[in-house]
Amino acid sequence: MATTSAPGVGLLKGLGVTIKHLFKQPATQMYPKQRPDLAPRTRGVIALMDENCTVCMLCSRECPDWCIYIESHKETVPPAKEGGRARTRNVLDRFAIDFSLCMYCGICVEVCPFDALWWSPEFEYAEYDMGKLLHEKEKLREWMDTVPAPPMLEEGAVAPAEVTDAIAKKEKELEAEAEKQREASAAAEAPKSKAVESGGGAPKKADVEVKGAGEIDQETFDKLIAEGKSERIARSKAKAAWVRKEKERLRAEQESAEGGAEGEGAGEEAAAKPKAAQVEVEAGQIDQETYDKLIGEGKSERMARAKAKAAYVRKERARLTAEQETASAEPATDDAQADDAGAVEGADAEPAPAQKVADVHVEGTGEIDQETFDRLIAEGKSERIARSKAKAAWVRKEKQRIIDEGGDA
Amino acid sequence: MTDLVLEQAVTFAAQSASLLTFDSFLLSVAAKIAFALGLFFVVPLVGGYMEHKVMARMQHRRGPVEAGPFGSLQLVADGIKFIQKEDIIPRAADKWVFAAAPGVALVPGMLIFLVIPLGPGVFALDLELGLFYALAISSISVLGILMGGWASANKFSLIGGLRAGGQLIAYELPLILAAITVAVQAQTLSLVGIVEAQSTFMLPGTDINVWFVFPQIIGFGIFFIAAMAELSRPPFDMPIADSELVFGYMTEYTGIKFAMFLLTEYGGMIIMSALMVVLYLGGWQLLPGVPLPGCDGAGGLFDCGWLGTLAGVGITLGKIMALVFVMVWLRVAYPRLREDQLQRMAWIVLVPLALLNLAVVTVAKVVF
Structure with missing residues (x-):
């Protein structure tokens, strides 16, 4: 009644709105028959790229529901160069997410420093048995195939180093x-x-x-x-x-x-x-x-x-x-x-x-600059290369000498 | 003695012949009962399906889609489901009253279908007191609702039942006053007679045939609003107000008993719409002054061939469904009234308006 319209106009307006919507297309998505339109980054299931996992345990520790189980063992890796130190490396044995506990907060995905955890839009993994919601490493790896490609960069964004390197x-x-x-x-x-x-x-x-x-x-x-x-x-x-x-x-x-x-x-x-x-x-x-x-x-x-x-x-x-x-x-x-x-x-x-x-x-007759030759050989160059470079060096030096002499005179 | 009673009964009934009257008395009774029950169990389901679909589309949904073609058998499926459900009677409930209540609410709905004319000759009975009979019988439903509310031994049910009682009493009055006005104008209480009267009613001073909805637009409005309130349809659904009373007088009902209450509501929608069609919208006439094909009789309403009869039934049912559509439309558009608003509307607005309407029509009837 606060509005200035005549009494009853609001009632008619209400009828108008509902009749207008009668002729609009329903918003219902016929789900089991048709795939629903999901947002591109939908949080359906968490996928694991186990090659990227370093067993840093960050995801497991940050998980508010404690639904991530990780097991690993250490392996010794021989030194990369001779005389180097042998390193130890964590090898992932088990990585499981219990989706009956998971609340899809995505903290594990956020916190993963090595891009080992990803969101996939797949959501049809309901089970009749609660225990089957515990997805092991292999299952999580399978979800990885359903992860969409990362979103495009913004217009004018700096290209990532990997891309520029590859282009170069x-x-x-x-x-x-x-x-x-x-x-x-x-x-x-x-x-x-x-x-x-x-x-x-x-x-x-x-x-x-x-x-x-x-x-x-x-x-x-x-x-x-x-x-x-x-x-x-x-x-x-x-x-x-x-x-x-x-x-x-x-x-x-x-x-x-x-x-x-x-x-x-x-x-x-x-x-x-x-x-x-x-x-x-x-x-x-x-x-x-x-x-x-x-x-x-x-x-x-x-x-x-x-x-x-x-x-x-x-x-x-x-x-x-x-x-x-x-x-x-x-x-x-x-x-x-x-x-x-x-x-x-x-x-x-x-x-x-x-x-x-x-x-x-300078007239070269095959003389070489021994110093240069030795240096190049020491650097692991082939003899041929070393010889030709040394020859060139000799010519240079000779020239230098001549010029110096000429300058002095 | 029995002859006299029978003779009187015959004079009360049989204003015009029903197509369902046969030489054999038993056959006639069976046909008429089948007609009324068939109407009661089929047409409300169609109305209910339309309510589901229309309401859904107005709310950007699809409504039922799975059961039957386009979900049209959803209510049948619901009925089967309700039959299978456990029939729970609360321990503190008054068992007999609790069990009888849905029947008391349901049976009057069936009985009203006896007098509703769907087409030329397509009715079970043409009582001389048809309108009186319909209104009197429909008032019995409230008894079932009150019984259910009381017998459930549940506060929500009791409040719902009392609200229903108060609401039905309040809106019975304008409803009956509006109906009386029509009876005054038609000079008959027979529903078939009212339809006939409409086909011969001319605007005063002209030869333009109109239905009663034109001279009595106010009465039609009053009747429509009162009918919605009688049926506890939103926006007048305070008796079952889900957000306040759980489900009002139906809270404790389960299974087939709950289904009976639901069927009463859907049946009530059809009954009230049919009464409005008969009282105000010219019955089975397609347009004012346009006789059905093949009909001669009074005002071109009777003695039709089978084509005209079918057309008449179709027209009546179409009009009924149009009114049901409007009821659903109003339900979607408007929020529920408050209890005090509801009562004020009945006693301060509708009853005086209905009385005024009656007075004006009566005077006009005498003058013209």
Whole structure:
């Protein structure tokens, strides 16, 4: 009566509402004949992924009804590496949930740190015998097949690490494949140049398949460390960067070798060689100036050494690139220039004396750098690889020596 | 002497001939009893099924679906179930009264079907005092309810029974006053006669044939509300108010006795609807002034062929079911009244209105 409508209008409205609903579809779900529409994360039954279970007992302890029974024994696992310590591991013997006690609170599922317990929407496991509601490990594992896939991530959410890793891995694989194809096509072209090149190209081609033995790209590593990445991440990315660079270098080498072979023949072989030194700068030396500066700034020795090393590598590379630039400018094969275009700024940063560049011409006759060779062998490289790298190192050192002499003079 | 009694009895009865009257007296009696019992046990089940279904759909449910096609045999299944149930009589109960109560409530329902006309000639008896008979007999049901409430030796039952008594007395009055008004207008107490009167009733000054529901719309409303209250149908179900009284006078009843009370309620719905159809809605006429096919008789109501007879029965039953539907509709839409609201409504609103209605109709009857 508080409303302003005339008396009796409410009664008619009530009749209107009920008659309207008479013609609506009933909400009843004809359950035994049709499956009910359940919410996607319905709590029907608890499933166990027993491979994930570490017998941490959290679920059993958190269960308000104490309806989870776990039994296990310990097993000794031999050490993963020789000389390691043997570990003990819990092995699940029994995992049972008594669904006649369970109140479906889901605390066990929430609390499981290893995703061993899951909710499944299945609910048709009523029994005439109460004891049959005690589901053992095997039965709980069967329910696992009915667990729906996890829900999709929100729009714009950060992808999980597993997914990004997998994508990165796949990309790398694809890249390697493309690389192989390129290599194959290069190999198809190779025979003509090889004939002219007199064996100089052969070892290089073998090198295109880069085998890293833990070498890292110090520059990348330092940059990532400086950006605050963890050491693990930085190291792995630096490794990848090293492999990339190495590949690039080898490819460039090959291309220029071919270019040279086609253009002027064997005469250019030596000119192409120095390029090998462009990227592969011997690690282990440090830029003393940078080191001192950083120590002076109070950086830790480790950090200072790493940065100084990187500085050395940078300087060295810039210098070598600049040298090469001018060297290859005279033979003037276009693609060689294009390859090294990126390095020009480096050349500007530390200009090398122009007249010296012409002198950097090392004739290798199979000499190897014993130090490098020994190191690589010690690292478990094959003799072939070690030898070729050591050769390259020798050439580099020799060049360095010549330049140093030239600089001094 | 016996001849005289018989002659008087014949003059009370037999206003018009029933199709069920045969040359053999026993055969006639058997046919009429079969007719009344058949009506009583079949039509209420149809009404009950409709109540289940309509109420369910109005509440977004499906109602019975399993027993029989579309659940139509649900009430039959319920009846079989009730027969199988244990028949419990409380130790403190007044055994004989307790056992007799459902019968006392049920039998009047059966008896009323004797006088209800379903179609041209389709009735057991056409008593001259048909309307009086129907109202008098229907009042007996309350006796059964009071007996059940008292004999159960249960406070809820007793309160339910007394509520039922108070409610039935209160609503009997407007119900009878509204019915009297119709009798005044029709100038007869015979139910068949009232139907006939409606087929010849013209709006004053015109030749437009109308049913009594038009001049007596107020009387129809009063009769409808009072009938619902008589039957203790929601929203007038205070006697069995589940939330207060468990199940009122039926609390202690189980099995077949409980089923009899339920059948009384469903039968009552049919009886009251049938009375409304006869008193206000023109009986077996399809529309006002439209005679059934093949009927000549008075006002085109009698001497029909079998087609017209069947059509008449169908029309009457259709109208009855429509009224039952409205009762179910009201039940779903409205909450239960409070006891004081119920009594106030009867004594302060309905009784004066019914008296006024009677006075107005009587005056109008004399004037026109």
